Amino acid sequence: MTKIMYASITKKIIMSLAGLFLTSFLVVHLSINLLILFDDSRQLFNEAAHFMATNPLIQTFQWVLFLGFIIHIIVGLILQIQNWLARPVRYDHKGSSELSFFSKYMIHTGAIVFIFLIIHFANFFVKAKFGHLAEIQYESGTYEDLGILVVQLFSDTGYVVFYVVAILLLGFHLEHGFQSAFQSLGLNHSKYTPVIKLAGTLFSIALTAGYIAIPLVIYFS
Amino acid sequence: MDLTLKIWRQASAEEKGKFVNYQVQNISHDASFLEMLDILNESLVTKGDDPVAFDHDCREGICGACSLYINGRPHGPDRGITTCQMHMRNFQDGETIVIEPWRARPFPVIKDLMVDRSAFDAIIQAGGYVSVRTGGVPDANAIPIKKRDADLAMDAAACIGCGACVAACKNASAMLFVSAKVSQFALLPQGRVEAQERVQKMVAKMDELGFGNCTNTYACEAECPKEISVANIARMNREFLAARIAAPKE
Numbered sequence: 001m002t003k004i005m006y007a008s009i010t011k012k013i014i015m016s017l018a019g020l021f022l023t024s025f026l027v028v029h030l031s032i033n034l035l036i037l038f039d040d041s042r043q044l045f046n047e048a049a050h051f052m053a054t055n056p057l058i059q060t061f062q063w064v065l066f067l068g069f070i071i072h073i074i075v076g077l078i079l080q081i082q083n084w085l086a087r088p089v090r091y092d093h094k095g096s097s098e099l100s101f102f103s104k105y106m107i108h109t110g111a112i113v114f115i116f117l118i119i120h121f122a123n124f125f126v127k128a129k130f131g132h133l134a135e136i137q138y139e140s141g142t143y144e145d146l147g148i149l150v151v152q153l154f155s156d157t158g159y160v161v162f163y164v165v166a167i168l169l170l171g172f173h174l175e176h177g178f179q180s181a182f183q184s185l186g187l188n189h190s191k192y193t194p195v196i197k198l199a200g201t202l203f204s205i206a207l208t209a210g211y212i213a214i215p216l217v218i219y220f221s
Numbered sequence: 222m223d224l225t226l227k228i229w230r231q232a233s234a235e236e237k238g239k240f241v242n243y244q245v246q247n248i249s250h251d252a253s254f255l256e257m258l259d260i261l262n263e264s265l266v267t268k269g270d271d272p273v274a275f276d277h278d279c280r281e282g283i284c285g286a287c288s289l290y291i292n293g294r295p296h297g298p299d300r301g302i303t304t305c306q307m308h309m310r311n312f313q314d315g316e317t318i319v320i321e322p323w324r325a326r327p328f329p330v331i332k333d334l335m336v337d338r339s340a341f342d343a344i345i346q347a348g349g350y351v352s353v354r355t356g357g358v359p360d361a362n363a364i365p366i367k368k369r370d371a372d373l374a375m376d377a378a379a380c381i382g383c384g385a386c387v388a389a390c391k392n393a394s395a396m397l398f399v400s401a402k403v404s405q406f407a408l409l410p411q412g413r414v415e416a417q418e419r420v421q422k423m424v425a426k427m428d429e430l431g432f433g434n435c436t437n438t439y440a441c442e443a444e445c446p447k448e449i450s451v452a453n454i455a456r457m458n459r460e461f462l463a464a465r466i467a468a469p470k471e
Contacts, residue, residue, distance in 0.1 A: 007421075007461070007465075008427070009461045010436070011434065012458070013433060074264060082433060082434055083434055085326065085433075086431055087392070087393040091324055092321060093292055093293040094288075095440065098391070098438040098439060099440070099442065103439075104435045123290075176437070180436070183455050185462070186436065186459030188451070188455030190452070
């Protein structure tokens with residue numbers, strides 16, 4: 001047991017590396033998602049989904065991605081439990097002098113994003129991998145119509161609301177996480193840290209807006 | 222001004238504590254916060270009650286003895302000062318002031334508002350020193366040091382070890398304190414000699430004592446009476462990472 005215990009800073013460095021890696025995945029995922037908005041036949045999206053599902057490099061890398069999620073979640077939970085244990089008696093008058101507001105809610109935003117992840121997984125990944133999807137004919141060939149699944153889900157009001165809320169929370173999670181990762185890695189500089197913080201905020205807003213735009217456009221069209 | 226004080230009373234480390242309300246009257250705006258507590262204690266002693274125990278020593282903001290978590294903030298409402306330097310003009314007539322001890326597992330309450338901060342001493346003992354035999358006093362200009370590095374080391378060395386960073390942190394993390402102590406040596410050539418062992422030993426001791434982990438919330442910097450920068454935490458993270466990577470096989 002003693003040797004499994006990594007130093008607090010080691011765990012933070014693992015968190016930051018896993019977090020940044022998962023962030024890069026979010027960018028790739030969003031760039032493919034956005035394709036669905038560009039043509040009504042969903043051809044671009046279905047072709048891209050087909051590429052992701054069949055490319056051997058992507059398929060191998062998928063396991064690295066799962067590992068990234070598992071590490072980020074488990075190490076995050078360990079850190080959070082240790083943090084709770086570090087203050088057994090709480091304050092009567094809660095403090096509010098934090099400078100990175102969303103850092104206080106990483107476990108909460110993270111937990112809801114995790115629930116979203118499971119539902120999302122059941123809705124798309126499991127169906128695409130193990131279920132039978134309708135096929136659609138394009139000039140370039142026959143593809144599984146994953147796009148229709150997206151369109152169907154995003155016409156359900158309840159699902160759209162849940163999706164938008166979960167993505168907003170993911171945005172809050174990123175707003176703190178992005179700049180925090182650099183600090184944990186020791187990358188703090190009087191000139192560049194303000195740039196990283198601004199870039200992190202803008203990146204979180206852009207990513208959130210991108211993800212949210214898709215269900216809203218589909219729902220209202 | 223008249224005030225209601227909601228103060229944590231705890232007879233000893235073993236006994237359970239509770240909040241007790243006290244009324245104080247005719248407090249001057251120019252009184253310091255600790256003077257106000259002195260006035261309360263005098264009235265308690267006169268009545269034959271047990272005075273409220275709190276830490277204090279120099280009362281000029283340099284010793285690090287005073288503490289107190291006042292209305293949700295270590296060292297009270299003003300920025301960049303200790304409790305002893307804070308004055309009653311920060312409060313309104315008729316206000317209720319909640320006064321709590323530092324709350325952290327490694328800082329157990331000794332009595333009332335006093336906590337045992339010897340965990341900080343243990344961290345210093347683990348590596349917060351320079352053990353190089355320097356011989357006689359060298360000339361001041363014998364070792365050239367960049368002005369910028371000297372200034373940064375001095376800023377880090379301004380830490381008085383009061384524990385406000387731990388008290389303010391939602392995780393009761395000691396990272397700002399430890400990073401200031403690591404930085405003040407890491408920035409200077411005399412401290413570089415043992416830098417790699419130092420950062421590993423001090424971080425290991427900090428973890429062992431049960432302080433929480435840093436979540437980069439930066440409440441520590443906001444509440445530090447010496448306004449120590451969280452850039453020191455990043456420096457310690459760098460130092461630690463480099464030391465771990467370069468560490469020889471055990």
